Amino acid sequence: MRIFAYAVAGWLVLVGAMGILRSRNLIQATVSLSVAQSGTYVLLLAIGYQWEGRAPVFSPGSTPTSDVVDPVVQAMALTDIVVSATVTALLLALTIQIEKTHHTVDPDKLQQLKG
């Protein structure tokens, strides 16, 4: 249990990278990148976890305590997600452009640079 969350994080990053490597479709490569990035969310949240820790949100009606999971890594995970979403949007737009100019989305067929 101790290393389970870390192992999942590492596995997600590697399996995502593997997906990019083996992809024959740029959209699949983009989704694989998102999978790899979700590994970083798991890693961040695993680092900040505390057994029996509460959420770092003291909603009205609750008393503040210091026994909470680490809010700093949660904020970083939020940043991570925003960046991931914007990168995905840009990559998908690029894929549309590539399809328009090269009539293929297979990265292996895009090896020659065209002027």
Next chain:
Amino acid sequence: MSRRARLLVFALGAAGLAVMFAFAVAGMPPFGTSEHPYRDLAVPAALQHRTANVVSSVNFDQRALDTLGEEVILLSSVIGTAALLRPTRRESRRPATRGGRVSDSTTLLSYLLLPVTVLIGLDVVVHGHLTPGGGFQGGVVLATAVHLLYLAGRYESLQRLRPLSWYVWTEGLSAASFAVLGLVGLALGSGFLANIAPLGSFQSLLSAGTVPILNIVTGAAVAGGGVVLLAQFFAQAIGTTQLPTRRSTS
């Protein structure tokens, strides 16, 4: 490089990464530890500024400068996508045709969910300093709400409810006001993006100083950015047509 060679290189790299990652994990504090030095600094700092949602406090108060950077990343990606997806010379905008059939239940559900989703989005943005949520999360909900109209099968009403220039201006102006709020702090002598507004009372709607203001600004920016972003993809899929190549030279 052949696929096989590439796979081999990847396997070597992945094995190396896995070994190093294993060493790193072995040297880390145990999973679920009660020792979190950052937490021990962030929680008192949030309580000092009467912010109930510590994550919001980290994002919009303690690390507000980083969030400004994040906002700029979002803005640049919207600009980049719009630039990449603008219609080329060989394409022309065409009025969307009413293609396909949507079942009545889907339409009804989308119409019912539209006001509910807008309300939830506003709630998540406005209470970002009290309950889980904030500008980024609520902004995404708001941007999604508008697109329920598309699910209802009404691309035209989506276009009517979505005068795109409004959202473009919303996105740009709210990102700019984030920076202006920071400059106000600087002008008052407290520092860029310092928490300068009155702090209010803990766990009430008017608390946490500038955190709710920045949350609302961010919510507007994300909602505007999300709508503009999705509009580019919609225009590609529905609103443009590829003219035959031969006619492009004329």
